[in-house]
Amino acid sequence: MILLETVDLSKQFGDVHACDHVNFTVNKGEFLSLVGSNGAGKTSLVNLISGHLKPDSGRILFEDKDLTFAPVYERIRAGIARSFQIVNLFDALSVFDNVALSIFSRERKVVKIAALADRDQDVRREALDVLSQFGLAEKSAVFAGGLAQGERKLLDVAVAYALRPKLLFLDEPTSGVSTRDKTQIMDTVSSVVRAGAVTAVVIEHDMDVVFRYSDRIVMMHEGRFLADGTPEAIKANKDVANILLGAPLSA
């Protein structure tokens, strides 16, 4: 079942085609990796879908809804969420509050002015639950700004995950982290995501990570899709190998 579909999605920055008539479909339940060299257009695509950028042309369809020009909050409400490549947290709030906020927002409880946030037991329980799934439960009282880098990356994902989205975009969840931590992070992320039956699209550079965790891999190059398939298919794809090794593409 198709969850997300972009039709001829395009975005230009001056002469650079960040996205060039991209037709992207994501199926429900997939764990998809979006790969490509720097500047291939991966983050632009995610920015367009999540609402950070407005497209020049094309459409974005999510579960029969046309979200092309929808404001960000509408997309979140529809069920799209994202984490950020450069960690984007509420540093002055505690780890617990960061996640709790997602839940409050999701449950539309953020309009409550006359109730104390800490008293909401349902939210507390769920927040602690999410945090323990991501291995951050002991740090729940710590200020987000005080975490180590690996923990911050996990928290960034947890905050997006706590929105219980239908479609979760993870922008380089393992970038800037040591190799050992990478595996740990991806193990956590992929197991939580699969357990929660959330469809995920992960932007990733580390091909080992990509091959290990993905159901499907999509490679972008200069704003277009170059290859799209299972890890085996991609491994066998000559163009992909050439891109990765820097050799010229076949005609």
Add this chain to the structure above:
Amino acid sequence: MLADVSRAQPKLLLFAAAAVVLILLALLPSYISLYQTQLLTYGLIAAIAALGFNLLLGYTGLLSFGHSAFFGIGAYSVAFLLRDAGIRSMELYILIGLPVAALTSALFGYICVRHTRIFFGILTLALSQVLWTLTYKFFWVTGGSDGLRVGRPTLLAGMLTFTGRDAFQRFINGYYYYVLAVFAICVVIMWVIVHSPFGKALQAIRDNETRAAFLGLRIRRFRWVAFLISGTFTGLAGILWVPLNGLTTPEVLYWPFSGEIVFMTLLGGFRNFTGPIVGGILFTYLKTYAVAATEYWQLLLGVVLVLLVMLLPTGIVGAISATAAKLRWKEKPA
């Protein structure tokens, strides 16, 4: 279970401390002069104004240079109610004045929160200037630079009136307790607001607007509501102020007065809850003595403001809690 208890303990301590402070404040008039009681009343009123202001600055991250507008609207509402409707009841002043302040905040807020931080500040300044100019221009309505007089109101739905023998003394004491009660209510309300899910969302928006948007929060709407509440609190301060002062003039709408509100919040510290309260009370005392000492009081204010921003950006309360934290850390190193 254990987690809940350890979370509860600091709160109990907080409530205990607040109760002690409240009791002290209630006992104070018996030990200090009438003049001091009056001064303290002004201090509590300033604290209410600063508390409202800080919802916008400390918790939402918006710096307004035009809060004098709401204080002034509150004050002038009372003056108009007295002059044109003969109303003397303090409760009616609040009941009618508060919605007026709220409406003004809603309107000004709607215009201002559409804009980024720099322009937000200037726009708040501009709107308060418009109000000030109008107060001057329509002097036949507002009394112009002479202002409007306000006599002693009746408290508690007319049960307490202040006429006859010892009227002034009874009024000062009675009004002090009235303001203290309103102040306590305001503190509780504001405390609940900043600790509510709404309050947490505001802080999130303050810290990271982008992420907050990606949490599904409607940024502009939150800021507008915060503006509305903030202006209403400051308006309430204006309503409480004018019966005590006996007179309202356009000065209370003029931009330096907005500056005083900013200053007192900064003095106490805008990054925590009690800062504005401490700042409001402290500032009232400082101003009284400074104005007596020098004619160039605004100059002094400016100098101290600059020094504060440079040396003590977290204000007095912030500095105290930082020192306390340092001492605690020294006692038991992690």
Add this chain to the structure above:
Amino acid sequence: MSILIIQILNSLFYASVLFLIAAGLSLIFGVMRIVNMAHGTFYAVGAFVTAWLVGRAIALGVPAAWTFLLIPVGAGAVALLGVAIEPLLRPFYRRAEEYQLLVTFGLLLILEDVIRLLWGGLPLSADPVMDVLPSIRFGGLIYPGYNLVVIAIGVAAAIGLWAVIYRTKFGVMLRATSQDRRMASALGLNVGLVYVSAFAIGCFMAGLGGAIIVPTQTAVLGMGIDALILAFVVVVIGGLGSLQGALVGALIVSFVRTAGIQFFPEIELAVLYLIAAVVLLVKPTGLFGTA
């Protein structure tokens, strides 16, 4: 018809002054990324200093024609003031915006009271300068020659500023620093010097605005705040950090203000804010904004 010409000339006159103030504000923001809340007060200082100098000069028996030279002196004094104050602001360039606004607001409070301290609460005028130049007659109406000179000064300032920024080596340094401070520093540019210069130029322009307006309009307390607000409306419309924006914005604001005063004297301010609000809605960074 002649009345229309007078109104147009008045608008151009006022636009010149507004341009100077707004361009100064925009320049400082463009290069240093700080917004100076006291900028309007620098304008006021320029007006007061110039008026005072003119008064002293006349009292000393200096012929009226020479008092013209006091205008750049007044502006220069403000530039010096800027140079003296800039080191105070240095710690705040990289801090959160609130602190910049607070510290420059403190500066505003200080300077406004310093004006009161130095010159009392009484308005100061500099009429003699205006009287130096003859009035021009055309089509049955008389228009002060001085106003035409102000318009010329405005045009000259616009051209001069453009030339400095886009045609001189110093201008290249300014633009480099404004785009990427660290890079400019790494390339050997004395960023500190660039900053002080930019601030001085910005203050000079504000002071010049005050100096040229004071012969036609007495210097009063509070003129700084009004100028600050108007300057911001100009940069809202034109875009913060843009020279053309300051020019276009100044023209728009000035014409609207003149028309407003003519027909709706009470709500003239409201019309301006309305325009600003509309522009912000349509193009949040202003017509030419880079911020």
